[in-house]
Amino acid sequence: xxxxxxxxxxxxxxxxxxxxxxxxxxxxxxxxxxxxxxxxxxxxxxxxxxxxxxxxxxxxxxxxxxxxxxxxxxxxxxxxxxxxxxxxxxxxxxxxxxxxxxxxxxxxxxxxxxxxxxxxxxxx
Numbered sequence: 018x019x020x021x022x023x024x025x026x027x028x029x030x031x032x033x034x035x036x037x038x039x040x041x042x043x044x045x046x047x048x049x050x051x052x053x054x055x056x057x058x059x060x061x062x063x064x065x066x067x068x069x070x071x072x073x074x075x076x077x078x079x080x081x082x083x084x085x086x087x088x089x090x091x092x093x094x095x096x097x098x099x100x101x102x103x104x105x106x107x108x109x110x111x112x113x114x115x116x117x118x119x120x121x122x123x124x125x126x127x128x129x130x131x132x133x134x135x136x137x138x139x140x141x
Contacts, residue, residue: 026135039113050119055109067122
């Protein structure tokens with residue numbers, strides 16, 4: 018069983034930065050696709066970014082492209098989401114997700130393992 022633990026959320030002003038971390042436990046995750054999703058109040062969970070097994074391919078939602086960067090350090094068993102130029106509309110609970118077999122990295126249904134979420138609040 019893979020357990021994912023997110024950290025790094027918090028409150029920032031618009032234009033600020035945060036870095037989220039996701040540390041899977043229970044299994045080496047180098048062969049898992051890692052994804053970040055977010056869910057704002059009253060909205061569906063949406064794709065933010067994903068990264069392939071060894072970081073060779075990355076995927077981003079249009080709304081965060083150029084501002085967010087996903088990365089992974091397999092030696093540390095950790096995935097990251099660097100968020101720059103944050104906007105109030107980025108406010109949401111951010112979830113880390115993982116799965117060894119992902120055909121469509123942007124779809125929540127392709128991931129079996131999820132973290133508990135971390136709150137990101139951006140004030141104007």
